Amino acid sequence: MVATTLIVLLILIGLSIPVGAALGLLGLFLDNQFSMLPLTRAMGEIAWGTNNEFLLVAIPLFILLGEILLRSGFAEKMYNAMSLWLSWLPGGLMHANIGASTLFSATSGSSVATAATVGTVALPQIHKHGYNESLFLGSLAAGGTLGILLPPSINLVMYGVLTNTSVPKLYLAGIIPGLVMAALFVVTILVACLIKPQWGGQKVHASWSERFKSLVYLIPPMIIFLLVVGSIYAGLATPTEAAALGVTGALLLAACYGKLTLKMLRESIEGAMRASAMIMLIVLASGFLNFVMAATGITNALTSAIQGLGLSPVMMLVVVVIFYIVLGCFMETLSMMITTIPIIAPIMFALGYDPIWLGILIIVLVEMALITPPVGLNLFVVQSLRKAGSMTAVIVGALPFVVAMLVMVVLLSLVPSLALWLPNLMG
Amino acid sequence: MTTSVSLLARLYGWANQISRYAVWFGGAITIASVLLVTFDVLVRKFFGFNLGGADELSSYAFAVSTTWAFAFASLQRANVRVDVLYQYLPVRLSALVDWISLVGLGIFMAFLTFYAKDMVLASFTQGSTANSIMATPLWIPQGLWLIGLLWMCIVLALMLIRASVALVTGDIRTLKEVCGVRSAQEEAEEEAANGERMVKGNS
Amino acid sequence: QDYPATKVKVVGALSNLSLYNDYEKPFWTTVIPEASGGKVTADIKGFNEMGLKGPEVLRLMSQGVIEFGTSTLAYFASDNPINEAIDLAGLTTSVEEARQVTDAFLPAYQKFYEPTGVKVLGLSTYPAQVLFCNGNFGGLADLKGKKVRTSSRTQAEFVEAFGGTSVTMPFGEVVPALQNKVVDCAITGSMSGFDAKWYEVATHLYALPINWNQQIHAVNAKAWAKLDPKVQELISTKYVDLINNIWSAAAEQTQQGYDCNSGADACKAPVKGKMTLVTPSEEDKALLKKTFSEVVLPKWAARCSAECVRDFNATIGQVTGYTVTK
Ligand code: NA
């Protein structure tokens, strides 16, 4: 039963059938083959129940927030401010890339949007200052991944919904690992540039007065962060409500910058609705598939097959990490999460792993998937931004950061309180 | 043959336009629910009462805007497809695979729409209402949600007809335009172009 | 006695609560197989483990997608207000009374569900649903101006009848919401609130059962008819014990919830809460009776059918003394 399921899934995916449809068709097939009950009739009820879920409303809102925010045009000024503060370090503007990505992540729920925005403003600087192109590109692709680890984050909301874990706690749990990861990226750049000083380009020097004046450009992202994340802990709002506050704030900001036009709104809407519809198609189909798998006993068979391996909790953890690294090379990240977490999370919980901690670990692995070849969406984004040159440069430049992420996985495993300290403070 | 092909192209254009309007409608109700939720949060904080139902209404808006955007997303080939093998296939074979994918999506959507219809009918005949103060008659949001699914089925049928004609006549270019995989690169390029336009502020 | 080999599929109640883990699951995985000499067995999973939300369980059962199933009766208020009849917020304030009301109305539910192809096997209950508040709370009058997390229409109407504001949010978000004062109070089972550590973020526990979330245990009529009469007999008989056991457990757990949240010695848990346990005064009980009969009950009667109101008066009315005209 388990084998048939896997083979059919591989065939459907191999035929490049849209992931949502592939999961749905698998559900139909399994019902037809293994069930005495007419499980397919539950399709409508399940799809409605899943689609009409207040927690998931955050998904279109985050995407919309990003679209509006980008169009309000403060990204460039924010990047310049970061470069004034960070570019004296060996590695110069590459640190500004990481800094700007970190800051932008605090307003963006998506990694791809973060990489696209920061990449756009940063790329013209490569040749100006004589950087090693490859590492510079890698820092953009990697920095962008922070978008889903630092709150707000679409992927954390999804994990929260899939595992019934508190989203505010997940948000808190992401903060320290996000900052540690940013620091690891900075260290990676420093180490690389100490070994090969010529990679570092020219440092950019700035006076303190310039620096302090530039701080004013950090205000817009701060406002959005306070609305989308701060409002939750200030007792103003639930996570979904906070996302709505963020969209309102972004609309107001765009209006202040004189960018709020009907045309801009229409384009933002088209982008946001299209992206969230495709995510939801996968979510609806996998809701149905999970029901069929549970009802036919396949979930149980799969779980006991994995448990039958008799792995210790540590070994199981190693297996899960390797599994996500390999899968992440080939799969788009949200579909990867939606399809695997319902199976893997309960097994890990049963072994005693903390749900919040596991969520953060999986997000770090998902971030890695964004910059591992052959399918790494952030790699592609950066490559398309530069328009010329070989893809290999981006891949090679991202590799040191993959190593940094592996270090992060080890750190998280050895020191779980990196993730758990803040949420535990909250109680 | 030519006239029927051009009729098909015209229908296709209409489908595109209607699907775009549907997305705008979805966006409009999404922004409306954003404003409603914001208002609700603010009055709850500062005046200590709330309208009630902002979460319920925005969940309905979310559900409806989701299905109303399905057709648009499919027409733009935004469906997530895994192209690990696909990218190595010879072009004719990959065209066949594209066609099969479209059929697969169509089958799934047809089932989903059929059983969604059953659910909406059940809500209608039983007079089901939301278990909330508002007691919304459920067939209304569910019905709107179903309309999105129905429209998706119609558009998929149209896409399938066009793709089949293209497949039979060997018009690979049209077939790819209808249902080819937008490679991850293609997608990222668009994302990047978006980013550029947005940051430079000429959007 | 010799039973034919039979395997049934069961969709159980919420899988993380005691009702499922300590009663329903052992019933199907141990009690029934042992009583039938291993002949009658079952696959059981909580509805949430199947990816269901709960309110679709009875519809799916009537369509034959689900054979045996359990879910919270009040969820189905959405399909028909009759499902709220025994669980209106404020209707009963002790587990004995709740049991009497439930038993009195069981025939009305059996009659109601029969045409939909669903056979009702019995009605059990969760422990009492009570108010957890962060901040001083002396009695029902204090609900005025408070934001209260509720999880059903009748709870919301109850809170609003006393001048409070009802807020809906997922169970998992309640702890941060209470802590940050997004809400002042929240209603849940006394023991589930303890298990979810609400005592860490709430200060006052009001020891008045507001309602119960009775569970409906049912089976698809066709699936039932296919079972051998001996198997039917076995399940029906054992079900009586199951329902009784769950009711006694609910009474114990309600008390245990009070003890553990307030840190009383009777609580056996290793970590206890320090909440202030507020016992309802006589005035409060009088206020409750008045508000229930003047606000909550008439609102419900207005949305339920004439027959449903008649059944209420004839059965529940006899037990509680509340009657209502439509
Ligand atoms: Na973020």
Ligand code: NA
């Ligand atoms: Na990858």
